[in-house]
Amino acid sequence: MALNSQGRPTRMAENLSTGGYADTFSGSRGLDQSEPLIFERGRSDNTGVDLPKPKGTKTRLGGLDRTADIGLPGLAEPEAMRHYVRLSRKNYAIDLGLYPLGSCTMKHNPRLNEKMARLPGLADIHPMQPQQTVEGAIELMGELAHWLMTLTNTPCVALSPKAGAHGELCGMMAIRAALDARGETKRRRVLVPESAHGTNPATAVQCGFTTDEIPADATGRVDLEALKAKLGDDVAGIMLTNPNTCGLFERDIKTIADLIHDCGGYFYCDGANFNAIVGRVRPGDLGIDAMHINLHKTFSTPHGGGGPGSGPTVFSEALAPFAPVPRVEQTKDGWRLIEQEADADGEPFGRMTAFHGQMGMFSRALTYMLSHGSDGLKQASEDAVLNANYILARLKHVMTPAFDGTCMHEALFDDRFLKDTGVTTLDFAKAMIDEGYHPMTMYFPLVVHGAMLIEPTETESKSGLDRFCDVLEALSEAAKAGDTDRFRAAPVHAPTKRLDETQAARNPVLRWTPPVVAAAE
Amino acid sequence: MRYLPLTPQDRADMLAKIGVKSIDDLFTDVPQAARLGGTVDLPKHMTELEVERHVSKLASKNTPASSVPFFVGAGAYKHHVPSTVDHLIQRSEFLTAYTPYQPEISQGTLQTLFEFQTQVALLTGMDVANASMYDGSTACGEAVVMASRVTKRRKAVLAGSLHPHYADTTKTLCKYLDIDVVSEPARHDGLGKLTDHITEETACVVVQTPDVFGRLHDLEPVVKAAHDKGALVIAVFTEPVSLGLVKSPGEMGADICVGEGQGIGVGLNFGGPYVGLFACKNDRNFIRNLPGRLAGETVDADGRRGFVLTLSTREQHIRREKATSNICTNSGLCALAFTIHMTLLGEKGLRQLARLNHETACDLADRLTSVPGVELLTDSFFNEFSLKLPKPAAGVVDALVEKGVLGGVPASRLFPGALEDVLIVAATETNTEADLSAFAAALKEVL
Numbered sequence: 006m007a008l009n010s011q012g013r014p015t016r017m018a019e020n021l022s023t024g025g026y027a028d029t030f031s032g033s034r035g036l037d038q039s040e041p042l043i044f045e046r047g048r049s050d051n052t053g054v055d056l057p058k059p060k061g062t063k064t065r066l067g068g069l070d071r072t073a074d075i076g077l078p079g080l081a082e083p084e085a086m087r088h089y090v091r092l093s094r095k096n097y098a099i100d101l102g103l104y105p106l107g108s109c110t111m112k113h114n115p116r117l118n119e120k121m122a123r124l125p126g127l128a129d130i131h132p133m134q135p136q137q138t139v140e141g142a143i144e145l146m147g148e149l150a151h152w153l154m155t156l157t158n159t160p161c162v163a164l165s166p167k168a169g170a171h172g173e174l175c176g177m178m179a180i181r182a183a184l185d186a187r188g189e190t191k192r193r194r195v196l197v198p199e200s201a202h203g204t205n206p207a208t209a210v211q212c213g214f215t216t217d218e219i220p221a222d223a224t225g226r227v228d229l230e231a232l233k234a235k236l237g238d239d240v241a242g243i244m245l246t247n248p249n250t251c252g253l254f255e256r257d258i259k260t261i262a263d264l265i266h267d268c269g270g271y272f273y274c275d276g277a278n279f280n281a282i283v284g285r286v287r288p289g290d291l292g293i294d295a296m297h298i299n300l301h302k303t304f305s306t307p308h309g310g311g312g313p314g315s316g317p318t319v320f321s322e323a324l325a326p327f328a329p330v331p332r333v334e335q336t337k338d339g340w341r342l343i344e345q346e347a348d349a350d351g352e353p354f355g356r357m358t359a360f361h362g363q364m365g366m367f368s369r370a371l372t373y374m375l376s377h378g379s380d381g382l383k384q385a386s387e388d389a390v391l392n393a394n395y396i397l398a399r400l401k402h403v404m405t406p407a408f409d410g411t412c413m414h415e416a417l418f419d420d421r422f423l424k425d426t427g428v429t430t431l432d433f434a435k436a437m438i439d440e441g442y443h444p445m446t447m448y449f450p451l452v453v454h455g456a457m458l459i460e461p462t463e464t465e466s467k468s469g470l471d472r473f474c475d476v477l478e479a480l481s482e483a484a485k486a487g488d489t490d491r492f493r494a495a496p497v498h499a500p501t502k503r504l505d506e507t508q509a510a511r512n513p514v515l516r517w518t519p520p521v522v523a524a525a526e
Numbered sequence: 527m528r529y530l531p532l533t534p535q536d537r538a539d540m541l542a543k544i545g546v547k548s549i550d551d552l553f554t555d556v557p558q559a560a561r562l563g564g565t566v567d568l569p570k571h572m573t574e575l576e577v578e579r580h581v582s583k584l585a586s587k588n589t590p591a592s593s594v595p596f597f598v599g600a601g602a603y604k605h606h607v608p609s610t611v612d613h614l615i616q617r618s619e620f621l622t623a624y625t626p627y628q629p630e631i632s633q634g635t636l637q638t639l640f641e642f643q644t645q646v647a648l649l650t651g652m653d654v655a656n657a658s659m660y661d662g663s664t665a666c667g668e669a670v671v672m673a674s675r676v677t678k679r680r681k682a683v684l685a686g687s688l689h690p691h692y693a694d695t696t697k698t699l700c701k702y703l704d705i706d707v708v709s710e711p712a713r714h715d716g717l718g719k720l721t722d723h724i725t726e727e728t729a730c731v732v733v734q735t736p737d738v739f740g741r742l743h744d745l746e747p748v749v750k751a752a753h754d755k756g757a758l759v760i761a762v763f764t765e766p767v768s769l770g771l772v773k774s775p776g777e778m779g780a781d782i783c784v785g786e787g788q789g790i791g792v793g794l795n796f797g798g799p800y801v802g803l804f805a806c807k808n809d810r811n812f813i814r815n816l817p818g819r820l821a822g823e824t825v826d827a828d829g830r831r832g833f834v835l836t837l838s839t840r841e842q843h844i845r846r847e848k849a850t851s852n853i854c855t856n857s858g859l860c861a862l863a864f865t866i867h868m869t870l871l872g873e874k875g876l877r878q879l880a881r882l883n884h885e886t887a888c889d890l891a892d893r894l895t896s897v898p899g900v901e902l903l904t905d906s907f908f909n910e911f912s913l914k915l916p917k918p919a920a921g922v923v924d925a926l927v928e929k930g931v932l933g934g935v936p937a938s939r940l941f942p943g944a945l946e947d948v949l950i951v952a953a954t955e956t957n958t959e960a961d962l963s964a965f966a967a968a969l970k971e972v973l
Binding site: 022023024026027040042043047048050053056058064069074078080082086092094099101104109115119120121126128129130135138140141142145148152156169170171173174181202203204206207208209211212213215216253254258282285286287309314345347355356357359362363366371378379380382383384387391392394399411413434435438444449464465467469496499501504505506508509510513516517 | 528530533537540541543546549551553555556560561566578584588589599608616617619620630634638644647649653657663689695697698742772777793796797798801813819821823825826827828830831832834836837838839841848853855869874879881882905923924935
């Protein structure tokens, strides 16, 4: 082994460039194992699959054969297994502990859901198989639709949207189509509260609307007077999350719905926080015209490190005719899938995606709903709200709640309790990592300074919440006691120290390139 | 309820700590008229066994692809997925993690996304790729929107052999964005006069290869015609395995390449979840206009390499109404499945798999065209081709179901009222010799 001028092996410095530690020969530390990229490990002549040998007959590719090397490395099965298992161990997960990301509803993911979604009759069927060979799948979609319509008290649901933001797009496109059908060419302004998810304004713009922000009042809810001042004959509608992103129920929601309707607009409700009210409140009773439902939040289909999700969107009578294809419809002979606009009633605004939606998520969500039943779903939302309020009650004396009173399913704090400590919300969050927790949502909603949004969900126990609150109490006290260095250095017990996000954005490296090519650049 | 840890005593203690009498006191902001008295009108909770019976009964009414000679494609393909893939994506740490917003405890997800982006770039022959879209069709729509932003032009031309669901998804996405999307009429015999429609106002031209009928296209003439007018070429594919044997869009000069990744690592799932692949040239303006998430390399405070989500000023959570797209949740776990399967295949396995698919399809095409009255319409193809039948294809497919064969997709299901005698047939490495003969024999009987 080569030694450097200090007599230490040079290998150790090289460890850093592949993500390892510099103070061990291997780059690993105990169970924290360093793992390079597959491109640094695999070879293009290696493979982890056994396939029959091709015959080598002449191709019929019209002369478009791929002759140049692709450059894809392969690993034998045991190598691939180790590579990905080692990497998996560098992830925090709901199965490892509390994951209190506000607005994300990180609840337990039952494995029965996974088992059901993998039944060959549901997983191994093709979207373009003849319909007579997939009647059970269409029935499952119908059953899911029935649950979603009943829970929301709405007459129609579009199942195809592939995630929450896609559901928003579905809802807002229906609003645009309804306005166009009424010949309304002026209504292009959509009211969006300041506290909204970023997807709301981004979605409105994709439907040809402009957005107009409504401020929050002192209680964290829509400022009703400000809203009234913004109404007019150019208003297309409102996009409102309820419960809102401050974790509060919009207590004037029916008035808001009436105001919007009286002014000729539609009410889009962002259903990201539906988990707080499932089984207790039906959004249709609140006057909404459209709402997406995140199956990957409320109905516990796993988030998979960023997706896939599923965002079925329910519609009121006014918007139902504009729902996109495909649709599932109940007939006297059972459920039927309608694929073409020409075969659908009303005026579908178009198609959101190639096929029928996220069937894998439908199977999981229906399994979850059947397991809970109407009674269990109600209990789940009650426990979610109870858990959040318990955290609020336990921490309100050491941290600073953003608003007075109780909350719904998530508790929002601001950073006033960190004033003059030199510790920021980011530092505080990173210190939670050293205590074995995933941090809460940081700096969102934007209406609160240094926001910390904590959503425990219903699947946490009281003793687990007590431990979590003890830790946050202790951290708050440590920050106030001037233990600043500990926060700024955090995390020190994670698989990496704090990562430099500025450098990543300033000098983007978005893929691996062979060392020789990198040197030439 | 088995998923709820709170006991009645816990609930009482917690309400006391909060300082309220009952759970109803936490819901007082709900308008009186919207408060439900009892429970909604749906069944009560079930045991695990009862749920399993209920869902299994629904599943049993369907015909799984593996249970019959199966030749359905048109945008989704039946492939064998190694068991390692499904085991690994069910690791708790991958399955039950959120979007990697805290990179220090999400390196597993972030490094695999970086591997995914690199694999997609290599496979498509492009420079960079994003961390996935919902599926191929939405990726196609987003690519047209991106091309419009990059070129500052508002017209898009779609080839007539683009999967019609992709065309419809794209038109829907562009409908209110003031982007004029024009589709050429459906055609299975090539690109026709596609390039004649490219003008100085065209943002992009969209060509699928292999196309929805299975035909392969040389993109170079399209690229030349488009670039002459300052337009971009978006190459689309629905079968990623094809890229193990067919020249990549990058090699042919495409500017943006999007496609469906389902064929590698992801099952059929009745249409979703799938994984949209999105790649483009290394151009500052392109990258600044990319939709979706990007994983990038950086270092930690000790100088060790690590990965983070980056360039997020393009995205909705930062840029809000000025974002490049509204996408947030993508298809992370399917991207992971794709990456693991691709790592197991490697270049050697991918090329072999692609060749097996092609040879099986060639064999099947020969057998089916030896049935009297059946004619091959696509003289070049990868693992899917189109046949002209002496009868309407929809009826033939139904008759084949009666014979226990799922024999492809009638083109009229995709293009209503047109191409009634055209049948689109896919074959993969999962089809056995017996499957091929069963299909040929059944087709002969029903024609």
